[in-house]
Amino acid sequence: MKVLVGVKRVIDYNVKVRVKSDNTDVDLANTKMAMNPFCEIALEEAVRLKEAGVATEVIAVSVGTSASQEQLRAAMALGADRAILVETDEVAEPLHVAKAFAKLMEQEDIGLVMLGKQSIDSDNNQVGQMLAALTGRPQGTFASKVVVEGEQVTVTREIDGGLRTVRLALPAIVTADLRLNEPRFAKLPDIMKAKRKPLATTNFADLGVTVKQSMRLDRVDVPSVRSGGVKVESVDELISKLKDEAKVI
Amino acid sequence: MTTLLIAEHNGQQLAPATLSALTAAQQIGGDIAMLIAGAEVTAVAEQAAQCAGVAQVLVAQDDSLRYELAENLSALIISLAGDYSHIVAPSNSITKDAMPRVAALLDVGQLSDITGVLSATQFQRPIYAGNAIATVTSLDDKQVITVRAASFAKASAQGGSATVTSVAVPAGSGLSTWVADELTVSERPQLTAADRVVSGGRGVGSKENFALLESLADKLGAALGASRAAVDAGFVSNDMQVGQTGKIVAPELYMAFGISGAIQHLAGMKDAKVIVAVNKDEDAPIFQVADYYLVADLFDVLPELIEKL
């Protein structure tokens, strides 16, 4: 079974983003970029499936500018066998990404797609579900446990009330939540080896995907900031502030 | 303009988040139909018909909708979508699962987690963990939208008199089967609907120590929340995580104990009306968003608070 993994290049999760002074977008110039943390988890799961003999090949795919090659090399250092860059200079919307993945699923005869549940930049939480809909395949979103058995995958999902387990017929699309696993770190020899692994480049047109823009970004603003807090010295003072000043208890 | 609003409910009650999404739908304008989907939802449909501004209630009742699996729920919504310009739902784990499918099947984009309605096609939504607010215009002929309930006041659950109509439920896909639920049972208020939230982080130290926070929560009639670190460490269950990738809360009072205040956590609670933080680290970033903060050991503060409240 071949596994396709989504790898998105995003701002490093530790970095607090700045809004451009002309409010046209956020400023990502000279910002530290990284693999989306949820993609790291998705990739780790795919690599473990390969180590367990369940997956035969792990293919990392990124839709983005040529800079995304950096994250694809990182994915190969972490265990992906090869990588595909769907190169575009435009901002790829979730539906465009899903359409590209749908084509690749078909071309590569994929049994399982592992994606992150959410991009930490656009906070969309859409691609996996859209891909499942486009391909008519079942989905297991927000996964905290994934067990592949024969032609099925059993997925435990994090839902609002706790956990829900579903069983899906393969091929299926699974999106990783935070507690699915703890991703490993790449070792130096693997980083060296990754440089020689194949990285193919394609684009929307070659995949036969027509890109129709759904959203226009009109402006980006800094959210209202809370004014600085009041330090209290004791529990008694806290209680009286909450009672008399804030009137919340 | 016509909106199909997907209700959130638990089989007995319409969830408060539905009323917040109803406000967003009212701001979009036009007629509003509310869809109640599930296995046994007659009682919920009656409540829905009372909601202010709802013209029509559509009831889809079938065993295949018991768990509102995304494959089945999205097929149902698609079977109705033709009549509507907007398909709107409060953001929750069911709609996050199903709505992007609806959008893809309609070949349109989705606006996730809107926090403001500027016009029928222009909306605001937080990006980068809430560190920026995007204003976006949908260029599609249909809008598929999930609503961040915490950002909208609740519409009135009274005063309406909608017609109630049953709709046909498409056959389930059969590709996905429910196996089991492991739900957290609690007498406390629901985290996303509570007026008060008491939250603990890694600093709480253990599952056993969380009992202290539970006592405080019970004193205050508050819901219990947690940081990711507390959930990862197994102190509490996953459904208590507050943050960018957990639940978004905006209670009257949010009390954080032993939480450092990472941007991912702040993304989930910084719209609370009053924030209290207790942390022994003078430089804890959470103090920058706290209205009142105490630099102290939470194990000293909690027993005293519980006693004196």
Ligand SMILES: Cc1cc2nc3c(=O)[nH]c(=O)nc-3n(C[C@H](O)[C@H](O)[C@H](O)COP(=O)(O)OP(=O)(O)OC[C@H]3O[C@@H](n4cnc5c(N)ncnc54)[C@H](O)[C@@H]3O)c2cc1C
């Ligand atoms: C992709 C991604 C998504 C994430 N999503 C979320 C999310 O949704 N929600 C979330 O919360 N986090 C999320 N995180 C994690 C986040 O970055 C932080 O790691 C996490 O919030 C830290 O939790 P914490 O504050 O409990 O722990 P820490 O940062 O370890 O802080 C513990 C605090 O407790 C204090 N403390 C310790 N002992 C005591 C004591 N006895 N008395 C008083 N204070 C004490 C310490 O001074 C410290 O400030 C996410 C991270 C990533 C990468």
Ligand SMILES: Nc1ncnc2c1ncn2[C@@H]1O[C@H](COP(=O)(O)O)[C@@H](O)[C@H]1O
């Ligand atoms: N441009 C992209 N390239 C590769 N994978 C992506 C891209 N955008 C989204 N994904 C995948 O889809 C997941 C969910 O993203 P989103 O729906 O944008 O929140 C991510 O964690 C990735 O695994």
